[in-house]
Amino acid sequence: MTAFTFSPRSLAAFALLAHAVVLPAAPAFDAHLPATPQTVLQGYYSASTAPAVKIKSGQTVKIDTLNSTELNAADYLAVLKKGGISPDRPFIKETVAILSGPGRVDPSGRGSRVSRLLTGPVYVEGAEPGDTLEVRVLDLEVQSDFAINRTITNMGHPLATITPTPEARIYKLDRAGGKVLFKPGIELPFWPYLGEMGVAPSEEMGIYTANRPSKLTGGSLDCPDLGKGATIYFPVHVSGGLFQAGGGKATGANGKVNYFGMEVPMTAYLQFIVHKGKAPPVVRAENATHYITFGTADVLDVVMRLATLEVVDFLKERADLDFFMAYSLTCLAIDFNITRANTTGQLMHTTIPKYIWAKDKTDYWYKGPLAAKYYLPGSYFDPKKSPYIKMDIF
Amino acid sequence: MHLPVFSALRTACLAALLVSIASAAEVAYDHYVPSKWNTVTWGIYSAEYKPAVKIKNGEKVKIDIANPSGSNRSNPKKFFVDNGISLELPVVQDILEIHEKTPFHPTGLRGALLTGPIYVEGAEPGDMLEVRVLDVRFRAPYGVNSTSPGSGHPLADLVPRPWVKKFDLNFEKNVAIFKEGEIELPLAPFMGQMGVAPPANAGAFGASPPTAIHGGNFDLQELVRGGTLFLPVNVEGGLFFTGNGHALQGNGEVTNPSLEVSLTGYFQFIVHKGRTLKMPQVETPTHYIFFGMHDSLDECMRQATLETVEFLQKRNKLDFYDAYALTSTAVDFTVARALLPMQMVYSFVPKHIFTAKTDYWYKGPTPVKY
Numbered sequence: 001m002t003a004f005t006f007s008p009r010s011l012a013a014f015a016l017l018a019h020a021v022v023l024p025a026a027p028a029f030d031a032h033l034p035a036t037p038q039t040v041l042q043g044y045y046s047a048s049t050a051p052a053v054k055i056k057s058g059q060t061v062k063i064d065t066l067n068s069t070e071l072n073a074a075d076y077l078a079v080l081k082k083g084g085i086s087p088d089r090p091f092i093k094e095t096v097a098i099l100s101g102p103g104r105v106d107p108s109g110r111g112s113r114v115s116r117l118l119t120g121p122v123y124v125e126g127a128e129p130g131d132t133l134e135v136r137v138l139d140l141e142v143q144s145d146f147a148i149n150r151t152i153t154n155m156g157h158p159l160a161t162i163t164p165t166p167e168a169r170i171y172k173l174d175r176a177g178g179k180v181l182f183k184p185g186i187e188l189p190f191w192p193y194l195g196e197m198g199v200a201p202s203e204e205m206g207i208y209t210a211n212r213p214s215k216l217t218g219g220s221l222d223c224p225d226l227g228k229g230a231t232i233y234f235p236v237h238v239s240g241g242l243f244q245a246g247g248g249k250a251t252g253a254n255g256k257v258n259y260f261g262m263e264v265p266m267t268a269y270l271q272f273i274v275h276k277g278k279a280p281p282v283v284r285a286e287n288a289t290h291y292i293t294f295g296t297a298d299v300l301d302v303v304m305r306l307a308t309l310e311v312v313d314f315l316k317e318r319a320d321l322d323f324f325m326a327y328s329l330t331c332l333a334i335d336f337n338i339t340r341a342n343t344t345g346q347l348m349h350t351t352i353p354k355y356i357w358a359k360d361k362t363d364y365w366y367k368g369p370l371a372a373k374y375y376l377p378g379s380y381f382d383p384k385k386s387p388y389i390k391m392d393i394f
Numbered sequence: 395m396h397l398p399v400f401s402a403l404r405t406a407c408l409a410a411l412l413v414s415i416a417s418a419a420e421v422a423y424d425h426y427v428p429s430k431w432n433t434v435t436w437g438i439y440s441a442e443y444k445p446a447v448k449i450k451n452g453e454k455v456k457i458d459i460a461n462p463s464g465s466n467r468s469n470p471k472k473f474f475v476d477n478g479i480s481l482e483l484p485v486v487q488d489i490l491e492i493h494e495k496t497p498f499h500p501t502g503l504r505g506a507l508l509t510g511p512i513y514v515e516g517a518e519p520g521d522m523l524e525v526r527v528l529d530v531r532f533r534a535p536y537g538v539n540s541t542s543p544g545s546g547h548p549l550a551d552l553v554p555r556p557w558v559k560k561f562d563l564n565f566e567k568n569v570a571i572f573k574e575g576e577i578e579l580p581l582a583p584f585m586g587q588m589g590v591a592p593p594a595n596a597g598a599f600g601a602s603p604p605t606a607i608h609g610g611n612f613d614l615q616e617l618v619r620g621g622t623l624f625l626p627v628n629v630e631g632g633l634f635f636t637g638n639g640h641a642l643q644g645n646g647e648v649t650n651p652s653l654e655v656s657l658t659g660y661f662q663f664i665v666h667k668g669r670t671l672k673m674p675q676v677e678t679p680t681h682y683i684f685f686g687m688h689d690s691l692d693e694c695m696r697q698a699t700l701e702t703v704e705f706l707q708k709r710n711k712l713d714f715y716d717a718y719a720l721t722s723t724a725v726d727f728t729v730a731r732a733l734l735p736m737q738m739v740y741s742f743v744p745k746h747i748f749t750a751k752t753d754y755w756y757k758g759p760t761p762v763k764y
């Protein structure tokens with residue numbers, strides 16, 4: 001019999017093939033860190049936290065992160081109920097279990113019982129104080145079909161004084177289509193990123209709480225430019241670095257004005273590379289199009305000054321410029337983005353475009369698509385060409 | 395209009411430059427305002443000035459602006475001679491004449507050179523003036539950046555002395571040469587200042603701080619070709635001024651001036667009757683942009699957030715929480731002007747999040763980075 005027929009097995013193979021074509025394969029990984037009471041703690045970074053996994057430099061870890069939007073178990077369940085979300089779904093179930101359990105809270109007592117859930121720490125062999133820990137964001141997967149955004153009262157966000165009551169809202173996600181179905185007529189393209197990525201402080205530095213960014217350890221960077229394809233460079237303060245992550249967002253924006261993005265549980269594929277004895281004094285980052293530096297303080301004017309100093313220092317070094325030229329280049333080519341407008345650690349990140357270097361085109365590991373806001377299909381900006389139109393004169 | 399009459403020598407001096415650039419056709423316009431000594435002010439927005447031109451609603455105007463950055467009134471030719479800039483360039487001639495003849499304002503207020511005012515017939519207090527940027531062109535192949543100690547910018551206390559530097563513009567490559575062969579900045583020219591006269595009883599407004607009342611010193615790099623600015627009208631005719639050309643800029647404009655250049659702008663003016671504005675607004679092909687202005691960046695942030703939330707509530711009939719959530723998750727905030735007095739924060743509402751597409755007048759390419 002030569003007639004071509006589909007056997008159930010070939011159909012299954014075909015389905016698998018089709019699946020593989022539609023969804024790009026997740027990156028290979030060397031270790032998996034699921035979200036369990038043993039791997040998830042509540043909102044702090046400490047030198048004395050026992051590692052959840054030990055890896056070698058260069059290895060990739062698949063890290064599952066949870067996100068209760070800093071609610072306790074009862075409030076989180078109430079929000080799910082209001083949104084008609086079953087608490088038995090994967091990632092949600094684990095979140096409820098951890099929030100309902102004894103939990104692992106900041107032993108200093110300063111941290112909040114309800115805080116960002118952080119997965120980790122990852123111990124990278126060979127990382128010692130004085131080294132740099134490079135973390136590459138290979139891939140990010142949104143792990144729910146809804147996102148929570150909350151507006152809180154009586155806390156330092158720009159419209160806190162006119163927010164009458166706290167409110168939590170659930171927004172549906174179209175994961176296959178890669179968008180947040182915000183309201184009929186409003187759709188936000190996915191641009192997933194981890195709001196929280198940080199390393200442990202040394203014992204002398206004490207315990208660092210999440211929800212507050214630090215230029216020494218990272219933490220609550222909340223930076224939409226650190227999505228898939230980004231690289232973050234952390235100074236190492238303790239053996240192994242002790243990296244933790246959480247606060248996943250399906251999408252978000254610079255400002256994060258009501259204190260939350262589109263908060264989701266998220267799986268991250270992160271590669272860790274140790275650079276011996278090359279510590280930048282502070283956290284810096286990079287993506288395919290920009291170098292990124294940070295400034296943080298509680299008052300935006302102070303943040304602005306610190307961010308300016310940091311970028312001027314970066315340019316002096318990177319481009320071999322004197323103070324005046326570095327300051328001038330900062331004025332002419334660098335954007336100051338308000339990353340976190342909240343008085344519990346306001347943050348700016350400066351984006352330094354790589355295209356300004358005329359000859360020195362350094363290669364970058366990530367070659368995939370860029371963030372929606374850098375490249376919208378059908379938009380004017382084709383990153384392969386100059387983003388600027390040809391000018392005419394006279 | 396007539397081309398300026400050059401001597402053979404002058405023509406030869408400019409020939410290489412002009413021939414080397416294949417200039418695309420100029421956009422059509424109804425009126426032309428040159429930057430002559432009697433059509434400019436030294437940084438003053440005021441109803442006291444006689445209109446440079448009176449136009450009808452909807453008409454297009456070509457406006458030359460002269461940017462004297464680098465040159466000094468006491469010895470106006472020195473900067474150009476020292477930096478090898480031809481004194482025969484029409485804009486340099488304008489600047490030399492302005493230094494000689496245009497008086498400073500009697501109040502002592504002084505700022506960037508502005509061309510105008512443009513009187514738009516039918517514009518009255520309480521209306522809104524829409525200004526469309528049809529095109530922007532360069533008038534000279536150089537730009538100037540500078541900084542000085544103690545003048546309200548983030549590192550003012552670290553600047554040991556005044557510093558001025560001329561940068562060459564390369565129109566072939568469409569870049570400013572920041573460091574020869576190493577650092578090149580793509581050109582994206584725009585007017586740093588676009589504003590209207592304040593109410594007659596408010597007297598003269600200096601050009602340095604922007605205000606919600608007259609607009610002015612926005613330093614908004616998105617107001618390149620294709621941008622639209624909406625301004626309130628305070629006096630009959632609106633009385634629009636523009637100047638302070640920038641070849642390009644980063645959001646923040648930290649050293650205080652940007653890459654200061656002389657430009658020609660092509661604008662269309664449209665009056666919207668009875669649409670009052672409490673704060674100027676901007677629209678681009680890709681974004682709606684809202685402002686916060688104050689000496690404190692935190693207060694700027696609060697104002698810009700409120701403007702954005704109110705816009706989204708109204709535009710998409712959202713309640714406060716949805717509008718605030720949308721602002722938090724889809725709207726980018728940036729420091730536009732880190733300079734005292736009157737710092738500025740902008741919010742960028744991307745149009746692509748709205749599934750119902752709205753038409754916009756400009757269809758060409760834009761240098762929008764976002």
